[in-house]
Amino acid sequence: MITGTLFQNGYICRDVDAAVAEFRKRGDVRVVGPFEADQSPDTPTGPKRQVTKLAFVWQGNMQFELIQPILDETGLYGAAGDEPMRHHHVAMRVDDWDTFRSALARQDLPVVIERAIEGDALKFLYIDARPAFGHYLEYVWMTDERWRQIGGLPA
Template identity: 30%
Template sequence: MYKNIFQQAWVTTDLDRAVEVFREEQGIGSIAVFKDFGLPVADSEPLVIDVGLCYVGDLQFEIIQPVSGPADLYRRHLPDSGDFALKYHHMCSVLDSAEEYGRVLEDYRRRGVTIEVEGGFGDGGRFFYADTRDAVDHYQEYVLLDEATNEFMASLPRN
């Protein structure tokens, strides 16, 4: 279900190099970089990533380098060779309420779609990744944003 798409995301083996690719080859001037960014995950240790974030118009760009925790959903798109890679990974939709979040999550589960990771952030924010690769060749992430996360997002660079 595509709704309120606000983010496109890529995974990489080298965040600093990937940020340079977006700056030099794609003309994105300003990208905020956060190292060891942790997200609580249900039934697991925290998901830790290095991440670059910015907006291009109203669309958020996210570049993720997996660090630790349940990061296989990112790592499986990257080569084992250690060579530099930058690969498209997911789009993210914002849901409007806890009820809608629950309905969308349950719909995926009812249809047998694998939920790769489910977690939370801030004061009531939540996220999950549905494995929609067979249908559309990428993951679909859904988020329910809390006020603190909205404030954080508003502080990101705009290009």
């Protein structure tokens, strides 16, 4: 299922600080973070804890999400391996979460994690699209205020 507006490439990193430095060395970018996130998204087998060190690197309205797993009970992120960064997913922003979820229910790629942030400012999920595309697909709905908070430029 491909829908929404592509805005992000996600990478698993061994060291988020080193990854941010690499982006800064190679371009004029805006950076939000690094910061630590501790969350328990829903999975098909119930809530699982994830602790990650994150940074958002922006080039225009394209975001590079840098993820350093610290604890991942979901098994979603895995290790970066021998490389400093490994591509993991692309993310699309959708306008209407309920319409998106209805369409998603009619496709054959499984949801592996899902979470709604308190206050209903952001919702996201990952589907396992590795059999079709070689990576995960993340879908995100967020308010315009949350978009600005994570570093997105006004439309």
